[in-house]
Amino acid sequence: MRRRQALMWLGSAGGATWGWLTGCKDRQETADRPSRPTRSQAPKAPPKKTSREQVFGPAERAILTAVLSRLIPSDAPPGFPGATETGVLTYMERQLRSPQFRGMARFILKGTRYLDRVAHKTQKKAFVDLPASDQDRLLEKFQTGRVAGLRYPTAKYFALVLNFALEGHYGHPRHGGNRDRQTWAALGIDPKCPHGSEDNHD
Amino acid sequence: MTEAFIDDEVDVCVVGSGAGGAPIAHALSRAGARVVVLEKGPWYQHEDFNHDEIATARRDMWVPFVSEEPHVQKNGDGPAFKTANGWIARCVGGGTVHMSGYFYRLHPEDFRLGTRYGRLPGANVADWPIEYDDLAPYYDRVEQVIGVSGAAGENPFEPPRSGPYPLPPVATNDLARLVEQGAKKLGWHPFQVPRAVLSRPYRGRRACVYCDFCGSYGCEVGAKSSTLASLIPEAVATGRCEVRPDSMAFEIAVDRSGRARAVRYRDDRGRQRQQRARVICVAASAVESARLLLNSRSSRFEAGLANGSGLVGQNLTFSTLAKGFGEFERGKLPKLLRPTPSNHFLDRAIQDHYLLKDRDGQYDKGGTLHYILPHRNPIFTAERLARRHDPMLWGAALSREIMRYHTEVHQIEFELFGEFLPNPRTFVSVDGSIEDKWGIPVATIHHTPHPESLENAQILAERGIDLLKAAGADDTWTQDVGGTTYVLQHGTCRFGKNPETSVLNPDCRAHEVDNLYVTDGSFMPTSGGVPTTLTILANAFRVADHLINRFQRKD
Numbered sequence: 186m187r188r189r190q191a192l193m194w195l196g197s198a199g200g201a202t203w204g205w206l207t208g209c210k211d212r213q214e215t216a217d218r219p220s221r222p223t224r225s226q227a228p229k230a231p232p233k234k235t236s237r238e239q240v241f242g243p244a245e246r247a248i249l250t251a252v253l254s255r256l257i258p259s260d261a262p263p264g265f266p267g268a269t270e271t272g273v274l275t276y277m278e279r280q281l282r283s284p285q286f287r288g289m290a291r292f293i294l295k296g297t298r299y300l301d302r303v304a305h306k307t308q309k310k311a312f313v314d315l316p317a318s319d320q321d322r323l324l325e326k327f328q329t330g331r332v333a334g335l336r337y338p339t340a341k342y343f344a345l346v347l348n349f350a351l352e353g354h355y356g357h358p359r360h361g362g363n364r365d366r367q368t369w370a371a372l373g374i375d376p377k378c379p380h381g382s383e384d385n386h387d
Numbered sequence: 388m389t390e391a392f393i394d395d396e397v398d399v400c401v402v403g404s405g406a407g408g409a410p411i412a413h414a415l416s417r418a419g420a421r422v423v424v425l426e427k428g429p430w431y432q433h434e435d436f437n438h439d440e441i442a443t444a445r446r447d448m449w450v451p452f453v454s455e456e457p458h459v460q461k462n463g464d465g466p467a468f469k470t471a472n473g474w475i476a477r478c479v480g481g482g483t484v485h486m487s488g489y490f491y492r493l494h495p496e497d498f499r500l501g502t503r504y505g506r507l508p509g510a511n512v513a514d515w516p517i518e519y520d521d522l523a524p525y526y527d528r529v530e531q532v533i534g535v536s537g538a539a540g541e542n543p544f545e546p547p548r549s550g551p552y553p554l555p556p557v558a559t560n561d562l563a564r565l566v567e568q569g570a571k572k573l574g575w576h577p578f579q580v581p582r583a584v585l586s587r588p589y590r591g592r593r594a595c596v597y598c599d600f601c602g603s604y605g606c607e608v609g610a611k612s613s614t615l616a617s618l619i620p621e622a623v624a625t626g627r628c629e630v631r632p633d634s635m636a637f638e639i640a641v642d643r644s645g646r647a648r649a650v651r652y653r654d655d656r657g658r659q660r661q662q663r664a665r666v667i668c669v670a671a672s673a674v675e676s677a678r679l680l681l682n683s684r685s686s687r688f689e690a691g692l693a694n695g696s697g698l699v700g701q702n703l704t705f706s707t708l709a710k711g712f713g714e715f716e717r718g719k720l721p722k723l724l725r726p727t728p729s730n731h732f733l734d735r736a737i738q739d740h741y742l743l744k745d746r747d748g749q750y751d752k753g754g755t756l757h758y759i760l761p762h763r764n765p766i767f768t769a770e771r772l773a774r775r776h777d778p779m780l781w782g783a784a785l786s787r788e789i790m791r792y793h794t795e796v797h798q799i800e801f802e803l804f805g806e807f808l809p810n811p812r813t814f815v816s817v818d819g820s821i822e823d824k825w826g827i828p829v830a831t832i833h834h835t836p837h838p839e840s841l842e843n844a845q846i847l848a849e850r851g852i853d854l855l856k857a858a859g860a861d862d863t864w865t866q867d868v869g870g871t872t873y874v875l876q877h878g879t880c881r882f883g884k885n886p887e888t889s890v891l892n893p894d895c896r897a898h899e900v901d902n903l904y905v906t907d908g909s910f911m912p913t914s915g916g917v918p919t920t921l922t923i924l925a926n927a928f929r930v931a932d933h934l935i936n937r938f939q940r941k942d
Contacts, residue, residue: 261783262790285452321782328778347781351773355765357439369765372793373727376438376765378598378607 240281240290245297249346250274251313252300255320256350266367268350276353276362277346289345296327296342303332392660393649397421398938400650400664402636402679405481406923407670407907409614413532413621414931416628420938423629423662424622425652427671428477430632431484431615436605440764444603449485450474456823458674459831463812469821472873473674473832479632480615481672482874483920487602488583488611489734490535491755491804491917492526492546494741495519500752500806500913507750510808510837511702513912516884516893519546525925530581533612533924534589537581544576544738557586557595559735560728562797565715566735566758569858580734580757583612583920592616599731599763614924631655637827639667639683639692639903647692647903653825666934670907670927673703677815677879677909678830691817693880693897698890700815702878703832704914707754707805707840708870709848712761713855714862715797724797733760733799740850741916743843750839754805754916756851761800768792775864799858801851805844807871807914808837815879834871841869875919880909894933895926906930 241249253274259267268274281290300323304312308319315323326332330340353362355369357376369375398420401408408424416422442448447455450471457469475482496503501514527549529535537552539545556579570577584601585594595610609616622628633655640661642648649663669676677700683692691699717725740753761771772788773779780788792798807813812835819828848868855863883889886898895910897903906927908919915922 256781257786258783262787265786265790285447285454324781325778328781344779347773347779348770351766351769352441352445355769356441359439360441372765372790374763374765374793376440376600376763378436378438378600 240278241294241297244301245294246274248297248301248312249277251320252297252324252346253277253350255317255324256347257354258317265371266354268354270364271354271367272362272364273350273353276356276360277349279361280349280352293342293345296337296339296346299332299335299337299339299342300324300327303335392654392658394423394660394662396663396665397423398664399423399666399668399934400425400662401668401670402650403481403670403672403676403907404479404619404630405476405614405670405672405907406483406920407672407905407909407927408481408668409483409618409622410529410924410927411668411670411904411906411931411934412628412630413618414928415934415938416622416625418935418938419627420935421627422622423631423664424619425634425636425650425662426477426479426481426630426632427635428479428632430479430630431605433605433607433609433616436607438598438600438604440766443605444764444767449476449478451477457821457829459821459829461831461833463835467831470832472834473672473830473876475672475874475876478615479619479630480613483583483613484605484611484615485603486583486611486613486920488613488920489757489804489918490530490537490581490583490921491736492548493519493522493915493917493919493922494544494546494738496742497913497915504750504752504808507808507837507839510810510839512809513881513883513888515912516882516889522922522925522929523547523549525928526921528928529921529924533583533614533617534585534592535581535583535612535921536586538579542576542578542736542738544741545578552581554586554589557582557584557732557734558597558730559732560730560760561724562728562760562799563733563735563758565724565858566733566799566854569854569856570735570737572857573854575737575739575854577735577737577758580736582732582734585610585612590617597730597732601732602762603764634660635825635827636671636679637682637825639669639679641683641685641687641692641900645687645900647900666902666904668904668906668930668934669909670905672907673876673879673909674815674830674832676905676907677703678817678828680880680905681815681817681830682828688899693890693899693903695899696887696890698881698888700817700879701811702809702881702912703813703815703876704807704809704878704911706872706875706914706918707803707807707836707844708872709803709805709844709851709868710866710870711801711848711851711855712864712866713799713852713858713860715799715859716861717795717797719859719861720797727793728760731760731763733758737854738916740847743846746843746846750808750843752806752916753843753847754803756801756803756847756854758799758801758854761798796861799855799860801855803844803847803851804872804875804917805847806840806916808840809878809913810835810837836869836871844869875908875914877908877911877914877919880905881912882910883912895930904930904934 253268257268327339328343404426458473460470498515504512536554593608636652638651647667649661681691736757743751743753880890882891
């Protein structure tokens, strides 16, 4: 099994494909939850705000903003929106607030702090203060799992953040990312249902 | 544990509402039997479906979160890990709701692979106890009842059929011409793939609107011939079939004489209940049906229900996968083929390599090479392009690649549906150490593809690429060669004449339990070289006829 498969499962359903996050929720948290009636309740937009609890503090949010703008930079290629313009961090925080991803939220919080710590240690600077090329180099190290002396799965961190970045950037705006459908407009695609119900046209 | 709720006895209780369960509910209720269908997932309506990729294709709309209901997987001698592999769908209609609906028939030789490969070392290949001709009328019936669109007579390797498809093939885009040209250059025989998608209005249902989001998605107009859109409503309309969503079966109880008495399940409010029935029909998928039987232990069936032979869960097969891509620079193509197609269906396949002719004397089972346009899911597309590189591409380089993909090139993809050889190292077990959110022991999937399956996947992947090159692709590459398509699953309750080598008899009734049937893919001794949904539906209708006959005889 390749590493990426540990994170995201891509099933092949006859040519098409679905994948999903496996979730990091602690077993304990789910064991006693009764099943809810879900007749005719397709997963729709998640509640706008399930709790006031913030997933990240201002420091981590600043680091992640910098990370996301390296994963999907602005105006590269020219005219193409970046993660900052499409609201990827908003998307990510909204997702990580859901109970399914509580464990994952902690994991990403931790990794984000490590990223900054490694920046301080190796470059004597905060991650956000590094030039873009140095940020990229550090992210590459995280991606390939080559960070000396760190017993934390940085490759998994990188893959998860990239996963959320791509979801938030290219997914449906109802989840808080892809603001004003900017990426779809830039690519000339429109994934809406031509004949679905009103709700599907939003 | 006490069960406050014991439901009145019905004629048939079906566990599962997908390809294996719905035909039983449909045929039996129409014949006058009282039927209850227990479905572990929700009952989506067509208006619940949309193109929200995050909710539909990347979370738990079809399959549960691993944190709630895992499978455990062991590849070869590797470590066990929790996974969502092995789930097909949990919703009314099962996997037919999100399927692409490639409705191929098995070939006559698929029923006799034991004769052909029975001595292959490390494999456990058996003949079917029925022939193609036994199933052929039921293939016709499925195509008629649910609505399949296709063009009979185009494929020289097409299994015999009694007449045309009930509906003409779905419209396909002009890029299909590239595949046809490539195939013809090589002397191969492309044909239009039969689809369980309505090309015209049919039996009160709307025709396909070519929304481009078919596989992995539910159909918002009901034009996909899922059991949700076709069989279930017709069964419910009889007034004799009740479908209970969000009802998780966890045990089949037996009486003193060893007959199946009731299905024990958790209902939509989490309450423990029993549905008593004269006949119990299990169709929860090959993995989950095996799990249910193995979890149904009693003094009479200590190793699990109907498992005196020890074969429940054994001989698990999937479908052997290989993918390939051809990239065409739009500027080099004729003007007509340059724009992004407005209809995403391409649907051309070849079966020239259903048997690999140059492997004479060796294991020569091939499969179907099916050409499509890659899925339009925007997130998945970004991921797929990123994964072409190792490590994954990101940053400006990825954005440029995504932009180029959408504006400067076309990609054509093929997918292999190849035989997955049954073998002693691929099976389902339940060891009880890991439980799902209800406390039900989960299935462990032991997964070790046979080396000969992998070798032939490699050969077929090369042939698939040959076609793309002949079609003029500027660049080609393969992916997941020798992978496994987990949503196509079979074999865990093999049918056969001999109770020592099979779990079910040729009618798909358990050898050891007179009123217990298994009608999902579990019965299949071999997987075939095509997607098997049509075959599962057809066989379930065959079993339904047998059951109707039995009820009429008051047996």
